Structures are given as C-alpha cells and as structure tokens.
Amino acid sequence: MHRVRIFLAVMILLPLATLASSVSADGLLDAGTAENLSGRGIVYEKTISGDVVFVNSIGELTYFTVNDGVHTPVWNISLGVTVKVGVLDSQNNWLAIGHSSGALMVNMVLQEVNNNLSTSNNSVSSLDFDVDADMWVGGAVDSRAATEYRGNTALAGGDQTDFHLGGITDVEVLSDGRVITSGNDNNVFIHDFSDSQPAQVLTMSNGITSIEIDSTETFLYAITSGGEVAKWQISDWSLMSIQLASTSSKLDYLEISENDTELYIGSVQMQSLWVLESSSLSEIENLQTMGTTISTQRGSRGELYVISALSTNTLVRLFDLDTDGDGITDSIDIFPNDSTQWIDSDGDGWGDNSDGNNSDAFPSDPTQWLDSDGDGFGDNQAGTDADLFPNNGDQHADRDGDGWGDDLGEHSDVYPDDPTQWLDSDGDGYGDNPSGTNFDACPNQNGFSQHDRRGCQDGDADGWSDGDENWTYSADECLSQQINCADRFPTDSTQWSDRDGDGYGDNSEGVRGDSCPSTSGTSTKIIIHSLDASFETTAAFGCIDSDSDGYADYGDDLPDDSMEFLDADSDGVGSRTDYDDSNAAIQIEEQHCILETTDDSLTCRSWRDSTYQEYISTEESPTSYADWLRAQTPVDDGDDDSIDSAIQDALLYGGLSFVALTAILLMFGGIQQIRRKRRALAEIGGVKGFNPDHAMDELSVSESGGVFEATGEVIDQELWDDDIEKIEISHETGDDIEEIDSKEVPDIDSAPTAESDDDSSLEDMAGTSTIVDTSAAAATEIPEVQEMADAGAQSSTTTEHVASAPPEAPPLPSGGLPAGWTEEQWRWYGHQWLKDNS
Numbered sequence: 001m002h003r004v005r006i007f008l009a010v011m012i013l014l015p016l017a018t019l020a021s022s023v024s025a026d027g028l029l030d031a032g033t034a035e036n037l038s039g040r041g042i043v044y045e046k047t048i049s050g051d052v053v054f055v056n057s058i059g060e061l062t063y064f065t066v067n068d069g070v071h072t073p074v075w076n077i078s079l080g081v082t083v084k085v086g087v088l089d090s091q092n093n094w095l096a097i098g099h100s101s102g103a104l105m106v107n108m109v110l111q112e113v114n115n116n117l118s119t120s121n122n123s124v125s126s127l128d129f130d131v132d133a134d135m136w137v138g139g140a141v142d143s144r145a146a147t148e149y150r151g152n153t154a155l156a157g158g159d160q161t162d163f164h165l166g167g168i169t170d171v172e173v174l175s176d177g178r179v180i181t182s183g184n185d186n187n188v189f190i191h192d193f194s195d196s197q198p199a200q201v202l203t204m205s206n207g208i209t210s211i212e213i214d215s216t217e218t219f220l221y222a223i224t225s226g227g228e229v230a231k232w233q234i235s236d237w238s239l240m241s242i243q244l245a246s247t248s249s250k251l252d253y254l255e256i257s258e259n260d261t262e263l264y265i266g267s268v269q270m271q272s273l274w275v276l277e278s279s280s281l282s283e284i285e286n287l288q289t290m291g292t293t294i295s296t297q298r299g300s301r302g303e304l305y306v307i308s309a310l311s312t313n314t315l316v317r318l319f320d321l322d323t324d325g326d327g328i329t330d331s332i333d334i335f336p337n338d339s340t341q342w343i344d345s346d347g348d349g350w351g352d353n354s355d356g357n358n359s360d361a362f363p364s365d366p367t368q369w370l371d372s373d374g375d376g377f378g379d380n381q382a383g384t385d386a387d388l389f390p391n392n393g394d395q396h397a398d399r400d401g402d403g404w405g406d407d408l409g410e411h412s413d414v415y416p417d418d419p420t421q422w423l424d425s426d427g428d429g430y431g432d433n434p435s436g437t438n439f440d441a442c443p444n445q446n447g448f449s450q451h452d453r454r455g456c457q458d459g460d461a462d463g464w465s466d467g468d469e470n471w472t473y474s475a476d477e478c479l480s481q482q483i484n485c486a487d488r489f490p491t492d493s494t495q496w497s498d499r500d501g502d503g504y505g506d507n508s509e510g511v512r513g514d515s516c517p518s519t520s521g522t523s524t525k526i527i528i529h530s531l532d533a534s535f536e537t538t539a540a541f542g543c544i545d546s547d548s549d550g551y552a553d554y555g556d557d558l559p560d561d562s563m564e565f566l567d568a569d570s571d572g573v574g575s576r577t578d579y580d581d582s583n584a585a586i587q588i589e590e591q592h593c594i595l596e597t598t599d600d601s602l603t604c605r606s607w608r609d610s611t612y613q614e615y616i617s618t619e620e621s622p623t624s625y626a627d628w629l630r631a632q633t634p635v636d637d638g639d640d641d642s643i644d645s646a647i648q649d650a651l652l653y654g655g656l657s658f659v660a661l662t663a664i665l666l667m668f669g670g671i672q673q674i675r676r677k678r679r680a681l682a683e684i685g686g687v688k689g690f691n692p693d694h695a696m697d698e699l700s701v702s703e704s705g706g707v708f709e710a711t712g713e714v715i716d717q718e719l720w721d722d723d724i725e726k727i728e729i730s731h732e733t734g735d736d737i738e739e740i741d742s743k744e745v746p747d748i749d750s751a752p753t754a755e756s757d758d759d760s761s762l763e764d765m766a767g768t769s770t771i772v773d774t775s776a777a778a779a780t781e782i783p784e785v786q787e788m789a790d791a792g793a794q795s796s797t798t799t800e801h802v803a804s805a806p807p808e809a810p811p812l813p814s815g816g817l818p819a820g821w822t823e824e825q826w827r828w829y830g831h832q833w834l835k836d837n838s
Contacts, residue, residue: 009350013279028285028304028319031329033067037062041314043086043097043720044295044307047256053095053108056314059083061095061106068331069316075111079104089129096135098124102148103137117149126181130173138168138181144182159193170211172220176236182208182222189235202237204230206247210254214278221278225250229281242281244274253293266293273306287319301330305546362466385417430455441465451496452478452485460493475499504542514542515552521545527566533564533582602626810834 164183564574
C-alpha cells in the first residue's frame with residue numbers, strides 16, 4: 001500500500017491514467033462479486049509483479065495470482081496471531097504484520113516468519129518501512145507514538161516520534177528520512193530527526209484516521225473522522241481540503257491509485273466508497289459498498305475491483321463500465337459500443353437480440369446467421385445444417401442423421417439438431433430417449449422441473465421436481481450420489497432442501513429459512529439486544545433450542561430455562577422472575593428494599609426491620625408486619641380495665657341477643673294471631689259484623705324525642721279468645737345480673753275494643769315497649785356508650801346496655817378494607833366478616 005507505488009510501476013501503468021479518468025465519467029455499475037476469499041481480510045497488498053498478498057484477521061497469509069478478478073492461490077502460511085495491520089516493503093522482500101501484542105516480519109522470499117517483536121501487549125495500529133528497511137511501529141493505546149525497530153529490537157538510541165493524545169492512527173516515512181504520524185488528536189506530526197527542531201504540526205478539525213503519500217512524494221493526503229479530505233503539498237505544506245461527507249460521518253479508508261490520479265476513500269459507517277480526482281479532489285464516483293473496504297484496484301479496461309472485508313469472509317466486488325449505456329457492463333457486453341446488442345452466444349460476430357443490429361438468426365450456431373426463406377436453416381452452405389433449398393421453406397434434409405426427417409410430417413424429428421433425441425411425448429421440451437441429452441425423466445408427464453431431474457411435475461415451480469415412489473428426498477444421497485433429490489418442500493417455491501432434517505429449508509432467503517442449516521433445531525426466533533438497553537425479537541428458525549421455549553440458544557439469554565429468555569441486566573435471573581431486571585444487583589424484593597432506601601412502603605420497612613426479621617425467622621406462622629407493629633404497642637392490662645372490658649362485651653352481645661329475640665317473638669306472635677283469626681272465621685263463618693281485614697284497623701308510628709314508639713288498636717276482636725304468655729328474658733353481664741321482664745301480653749278476649757284507650761300499643765301486646773331496628777344498616781351502627789353519673793344511676797327513659805369497643809381491630813384482608821365499610825365498623829364487626837369470607 002505504501003511503498004508498492006514505486007516509480008517503475010508508475011511508468012508501466014502511466015498509460016492507464018487517461019483511460020481511467022475518461023471511462024470513469026461514463027459511470028460504474030455494480031457487476032456483483034468476482035471472488036470470495038476466506039476470513040475477514042486485514043491486508044490486501046498488490047505486489048510489483050501484479051500478484052496479491054492477502055492476510056485475514058486470524059493470521060492466514062495467502063499469496064495469489066490474479067486474472068480479471070479471479071484469485072488463484074500459490075502458497076500460504078499461518079502466522080498464529082490476531083492481525084491488526086500490515087505493509088510490504090518497497091522491494092516486496094518483507095511483509096510487516098502488526099498484531100495485538102507486537103509486530104512480526106515475514107520473509108516473502110523464504111515464505112517464513114523471521115522476527116517477532118513484542119510491544120508489551122500494546123496493540124499495533126500502524127506500520128511502515130524507512131529507506132534502511134527499518135520498521136516504524138505505531139501503537140494505538142499505550143505508546144501513542146511510533147518507534148524505530150531493526151529486526152525484532154528497538155534501535156539503541158533509535159528515534160521515537162512525539163505522542164498523540166488518543167493514540168496514533170497511521171505512520172508514513174519519506175525517502176529523506178522524515179517520519180509523518182497522524183492521530184486521534186486532530187494532528188499530523190512531521191519529524192525530521194536530522195536536526196534538533198521540534199516536529200512540525202498540521203492540524204485538522206477532527207481526528208485523522210489515515211494518511212497516504214503519493215509515489216512521487218509530492219502530496220500528503222489525509223481523511224478524518226468528521227468527513228474531511230485534506231491534501232498538503234509537501235514542499236511548503238500548503239493545504240487544500242474538502243468536506244466530502246457530513247461532519248458526523250467517519251472516513252476510515254484511504255488509498256491512492258497506482259498512477260496517482262485517483263483517491264479511493266471509504267466509510268464503514270456510510271457503507272460508501274468515493275473515487276476522487278487526486279489533483280482537484282473532485283468526485284468521480286460514489287459507490288455503495290458493504291463491510292470494511294481494505295483495498296481498491298483498477299482493471300485494464302477501467303473497471304474497479306473493491307475488496308470488502310465482512311465478518312467471516314472477504315468479497316472482491318466488480319464495479320464495471322457501460323460504455324454504450326445499454327445496462328450491460330462492458331466486462332460481459334460483447335458489443336460494448338452497440339446499445340442494441342450485448343450477447344453473442346456462438347461467437348460468430350452476430351448479436352443474439354433479434355431486434356438489434358446485425359441480429360443472428362442462429363445465435364447458437366457460429367457457422368450460420370442468415371435464413372432467407374425463414375425455414376430455420378442457414379444460408380451459409382459451408383456452415384452446419386446448411387439449407388439445400390435456401391429459397392424454399394418447406395424442405396430440408398436430415399442433418400443429424402438419426403433417421404427422423406427434419407421436415408414437418410409423419411416421422412418428423414422433434415429434435416432435428418440432436419441425433420440422440422427425436423420424440424417428446426408429453427410436450428414439455430425434454431426428449432423421451434433416456435440415453436439422449438437432456439432426457440425427460442418423466443416422459444409421459446408434462447413437467448418443467450430442471451434441477452434434480454428434467455421434465456417432471458414441479459408444483460411450486462422452483463425447478464425441483466415433486467417426489468414420487470421412485471424419487472424421494474434424501475439429503476445424504478442427493479449430496480453424495482445426486483439421486484433422490486426431490487423437492488423437500490413441494491408446495492413452497494422458496495425452499496427445496498433440508499440438510500439437517502429439522503423441517504426448515506436451507507434457503508436462508510426463503511420462507512422460514514433455516515438459520516442453522518447444518519444443525520437440526522426447533523427454534524423460531526432470537527432476541528437481539530441494542531446499545532440503548534432495548535431488545536427486539538427476530539426470526540431464527542431451525543437452530544438448537546435447549547429449553548424448547550422457541551428461542552435459539554445463541555439468541556436466548558437463559559438457554560436452559562424454558563420459562564425465561566430475557567435477562568436485560570445479565571444477572572442470571574430472567575425478567576419474569578427478576579424483581580428489577582434493569583439492575584443486576586436486584587433480583588428479589590428484599591434486595592430492592594435494602595438497596596432502594598427511599599422506598600418507605602410498609603413492605604420495605606418490614607425488610608429493613610431487623611427485629612421483625614428475627615421474629616419471622618423463629619415463627620412457623622408469623623403475623624403480618626402491620627399486625628406485629630400493633631402488637632408491639634403497650635396496652636394497660638390492669639384489673640379494672642379487664643373487668644370493664646368484660647362488662648362492655650357482655651352488654652354488647654347480650655343487648656344484641658335481646659334485640660334479636662324480641663324481633664323474632666314479635667313476628668311469631670303476629671303470625672299466630674292471624675292463624676287463629678282465620679281459624680275462628682272458618683268455625684263461625686258468616687257471623688254478621690266480623691271482617692278479618694279490619695281486625696287491626698290502625699297502626700301509627702311517631703317519633704318522640706330520640707325513641708321510636710309504636711301505637712295501634714284492635715277495632716274488632718270479638719272472636720279472639722287466646723292469650724299470649726308472659727315472656728321473661730334475663731341478661732347477664734359480669735358480676736351484675738339484670739333481669740328484664742317483658743310486659744304481660746293482654747288476653748286476646750279482653751283486648752281493647754274500638755273504644756279502648758288510644759295509648760294502648762303493639763309493644764304492650766308483644767311484651768315490650770321498644771321497637772328495635774334489625775335492618776342491615778342498623779347492624780353496622782356502633783352502639784353509643786352512655787356515661788353514668790354513678791354506678792346506681794338509671795336512665796330517665798328506657799334502660800340501654802353499654803357496649804365496649806373491642807380492644808383491637810381484626811387484621812385487614814389482602815385487598816384492604818371491604819367496599820362500604822368504615823374503619824370503625826371494621827373494628828367492631830370485622831371478625832364476623834373474616835369468618836364469613838374465609
């Protein structure tokens with residue numbers, strides 16, 4: 001790359017300068033891949049003889065001869081290092097290779113490694129030879145400067161360049177001994193070790209990624225990480241520069257053509273290659289590339305070969321000319337100056353395009369090209385199958401001598417130019433003779449398969465025949481014996497073979513293409529992580545999926561866990577299980593609470609409470625943290641309080657029992673009265689003046705003060721004769737026993753008539769003077785505790801039992817307070833709710 005451009009090569013190739021510049025203006029077309037080299041290429045150096053030295057990233061060196069882009073290997077050796085950079089000396093006797101921990105010298109004559117120097121694990125980023133064949137080695141990280149070596153030893157008292165902040169990117173040595181280095185610090189240093197003057201500094205706006213010197217040492221060229229191209233005249237260091245790409249576009253490849261007329265500049269970021277006119281820096285071409293461009297070579301016709309390194313291989317791509325503008329590049333256009341013709345299959349000088357100039361009536365016959373009578377036989381009598389009747393289109397001879405006539409009619413030859421074929425029974429274009437050329441494997445079945453066997457049915461029209469009992473699919477037999485190569489996927493035109501037998505086709509571009517065609521697998525997808533911590537799922541069929549979760553092992557963060565496939569924080573715990581999959585330090589709730597001290601939730605407080613943690617570690621059925629906290633609150637358990645609490649509980653539950661019994665008795669008494677009344681009516685029947693509907697004629701309820709009173713009168717009870725027995729109810733609370741006698745229910749026979757006192761009430765009939773609300777709403781009301789002036793005080797109205805509140809509310813359910821409940825209600829009646837809903 002550096003010293004190959006010697007004056008001898010310049011003189012030999014100088015005539016190509018005019019050709020290259022003129023034909024480039026016509027534009028280049030991508031003609032595809034001319035060659036595919038093994039491994040990711042690092043070094044692609046053209047020798048003085050026109051051969052090529054190629055070294056890939058794993059240290060495999062191959063020496064090729066090259067003809068029209070076709071590489072033929074001559075010899076190769078393995079260097080056993082991870083290659084970073086390489087350069088040939090001017091005589092092509094030595095190849096210097098920089099690797100991850102030093103540099104080595106390859107003797108190109110003896111084809112062996114002679115010297116291997118160590119740079120103390122400092123990766124070498126640049127190399128060049130000086131006029132004494134000493135090697136200058138530049139380091140990207142530790143040294144950040146270029147050092148002079150002879151053999152495998154740094155020269156005693158040898159020279160070293162100035163340091164570049166951010167590392168050195170390239171080194172070039174002039175024939176007068178001056179050493180030029182570039183770096184990521186935006187600077188170019190020119191060192192002249194013949195005097196004591198400091199290095200001259202050239203500065204750009206961005207980091208300088210590569211430098212090159214033309215073969216006459218007239219100009220120094222440079223490219224930057226900010227899309228700039230610079231050109232200095234070495235005599236006075238005057239600068240010419242252009243902004244080739246945007247300031248955010250990094251240029252990383254620079255090479256000068258062998259005749260110094262063109263610059264080749266590449267960008268991995270933009271996947272582009274620019275061809276510039278070296279004198280004016282004007283753009284000639286802008287080509288779309290792929291991978292990393294490591295070399296560019298002009299062909300003899302002006303075509304351009306671009307060598308692109310991919311991850312596992314290196315492509316030699318051809319960008320060719322199209323002089324006549326017919327869309328066919330000159331390398332394959334037989335008529336490069338005739339836009340109406342481009343193919344001459346038989347090489348007779350007549351084009352195959354029947355609508356073009358000088359079209360060939362017989363494009364496959366180099367001895368025939370005209371057919372005046374149009375019968376399909378050439379006019380050239382010296383040619384093959386000459387027409388004995390050039391002006392009569394009805395007759396001809398039997399050219400192939402197979403006994404089948406060439407003319408139409410009985411016993412006519414379907415293949416008059418093929419002595420091995422004459423019939424095509426199914427009309428699919430393939431002959432019936434199994435010993436003939438292009439024979440029909442299915443002569444009685446019209447079909448158009450062509451890859452595995454000809455003329456058989458091909459349901460999906462992909463060129464591979466549908467299988468039958470005599471022709472199946474066997475990957476092993478097809479590869480080794482070319483038999484049983486039927487279409488493995490007869491209804492899918494994009495797939496036909498399945499080498500590993502996992503049900504996914506080998507064609508990666510087809511439907512459900514196998515991402516691992518040589519390894520059987522069941523995967524359907526993988527996840528791909530992005531630098532911004534996001535990820536995406538993409539299809540990946542047919543690869544090993546150890547945990548059968550659908551994700552291929554190579555795209556599954558947890559390939560042995562069928563329940564997990566994503567581990568965003570790479571802590572070994574899947575996102576479904578991980579409490580916080582964005583933080584590798586947190587997998588469970590406890591870690592979150594310990595680390596996230598700002599989380600003051602009750603849960604996190606419980607984790608940080610060492611006393612509570614000690615408690616739950618010793619209990620088989622520990623209570624919740626909330627209940628445990630309540631239990632820690634001091635409670636006055638004196639004797640008086642215990643007695644008061646017991647009395648309050650007795651009053652509460654006794655009062656409730658009294659209310660419930662009273663309501664039941666009222667209902668039962670009313671029902672019994674109605675039954676007796678009906679029975680009496682049935683016995684007396686027809687007695688004048690008796691109407692059961694008027695047995696109870698009036699019921700009025702009025703609110704007086706804070707107590708509800710009910711009054712009612714029986715207007716006509718002349719047939720009632722039963723009595724309601726006296727009811728006695730006692731209620732015990734603690735040591736005090738209070739008996740509450742129900743009022744005697746009056747005898748039905750002596751009950752008041754319509755003229756009775758209006759003050760008689762239903763309470764008197766039922767044995768009580770108080771109506772108790774037994775509705776659902778009342779059940780949730782909290783009894784009020786009446787304050788007594790002293791132990792013997794009595795209420796001026798109805799005596800009420802005083803209920804004491806429970807000493808502690810029951811624990812809340814997991815869903816919180818039930819809908820419609822208040823905290824006070826829960827304190828009183830929550831135990832019952834928990835019992836009913838457990």
